[in-house]
Amino acid sequence: MPPPLISGEIRRAAMKRLALLAVPALLLLSLSFLLLRPSSPPLLPSIPDDHRARLSVYVADLPRALNHGLLDLYWSLPHPDSRIPASSDPDHPPPRGGHPPYPASPLIRQYSAEYWLLASLLRIPAPDSAAVRVVADWREADVVFVPFFATLSAEMELGWGATKAAFRRKEGNADYRRQREVVDRVTAHPAWRRSGGRDHIFVLTDPMAMWHVRAEIAPAILLVVDFGGWYKLDSKSAGSNSSNMIQHTQVSLLKDVIVPYTHLLPTLHLSENMDRPTLLYFKGAKHRHRGGLVREKLWDLMVDEPDVVMEEGFPNATGREQSIKGMRTSEFCLHPAGDTPSSCRLFDAVASLCIPVIVSDDIELPFEGMIDYTEFSIFVSVSNAMRPKWLTNYLRNITKQQRDQFRRNLARVQHIFEYENSHHSEDGAVNYIWKKIHQKLPMIQEAVTREKRKPEGASIPLRCHCT
Secondary structure, eight states: OOOOOOOOHHHHHHHHHHHHHHHHHOOOHHHHHHHHSSOOOOOOOOOOOOOOGSSEEEEEEGGGGTHHHHHHHHHTTTSTTTSSSSOSSSSSOOOOTTSSOOOOOOOHHTTHHHHHHHHSSSSSSSSSTTTEESSSSSOOOOOOOOOOOHHHHHHHHHHSSSSSHHTTTTTTOOHHHHHHHHHHHTTHHHHHHTTTTTTTTOOOTTTTTGGGGGHHHHEEEEEEESSSSGHHHHHHHTOOGGGOOOOOOOOOTTEEEEEEOOOOOOOOOOGGGOOOOEEEEEEEOOOOSSGHHHHHHHHHHHHTTTTEEEOOOOOSSSHHHHHHHHHTTTTEEEEEOSSSOOOTHHHHHHHHOOEEEEOOOOEEEEETTTTTTTGGGOOOOOOHTTTTTTHHHHHHSSSSSHHHHHHHHHHHHGGGGOOOOTTTTTSSHHHHHHHHHEEEEEHHHHHHHHHEEEEHHHOOOOOOOOO
16 A cells, blocks of 8 residues: 655645754754865964873983983093094083083084983973973873983994994993993883883984894884984895885884984074075085985086085084075075985075975985975985986976975974974974874874783784885
8 A cells, every 4th residue: 555645734844844954954064064174284283282182201210321411421521523623523622601401513413302302301390382291100101201312322432432333343332331221221111011112212313323222122112313224224124235125124104203303504584585696505425325326426417517506515613604605595405315315404404494405215204294395395306316407407497486485485394393492392393293203192002002912922023014
């Protein structure tokens, strides 16, 4: 039997009710669309200062001799760094009127993140704008920060201890003894046993930091300037000497964080910008190893190009003044790979409002996903850069309007690469590092949970072959 027909009056009443219900439904649907539709991320996202959004950090208990005590030792060293001319070491003898909080030597200062990150955890009370809060109980922490100045320890051994070849040996190596003490202390703590170290943070900005014990701390969150210092180690596990075949088993963008170098040149504000008659500028060593062979070929291709300045030199006082002048009077600053895919030169260019031209196919950059480097940098493949006159022709075709926009965008991001005085600023490098670590928290927590169910005696190899 067919269903009864609805009468015209009932139908009209039902339609009215449906119409009344449809209005708020449509409004709600429209609002949902506006809230949920994808949009391109802003150049500089805000960092929430809500307490619930803060990263909870426990600072591992290490002797002062492994952090600030190393600074005392550094300033007491009796002679200059053996790797550079005595006149180029600004720290030995220490400057009159007191020394800076972290070494001024460019070989060391570029890696100063370890100092500023620890400083941000020692502020009591923490400012409301801080991205972290320090907890006294490791069981309440999201992550465990290991306060070892690994870069300073390695650099003192390289500059005042054994030769570089001897640095790789353990015998008579003061840096190795410190590495060993740090690992033994940290891994003996129940916090490490709980997570297998996956929620621990080590600052390894120097490519030589923690050289002898890297396999032991590989599960941890490593703060590095790039993955270049790990290539040789990883090529062994990949069964190849080619960096193109590397399978990263100790470092990965899934767990580790790329942090900025500390720039060595003073910041130029947009209001101070002057004419820039030079097209492209580079200052540094021509001859490097591994990926730095690209630099040598680029040099030969471009050294005689008009409006291009290629200078070789060390960042001592004279070289620093040359770099300041060169970067501030050039439209573009060349950033080719060296011994590693990145260098401090990139952040000096940002500070100088010189548009970076990055020729480094394997480069990893700080805070990606939070900022878009294509808005203030030029990326060129190695294969294109190796073509005669290709790069200079490409740069000359970038209009003044485009260059001015790049430079305005550079000015907008300068502050997020600032370490000094940024450990109490919500928009400086330190808070951005903590924020980046916080973004990885779900992955870290999942790794910790998986670690807890691993049966005793099981041997599971590292399988993180991801970039």
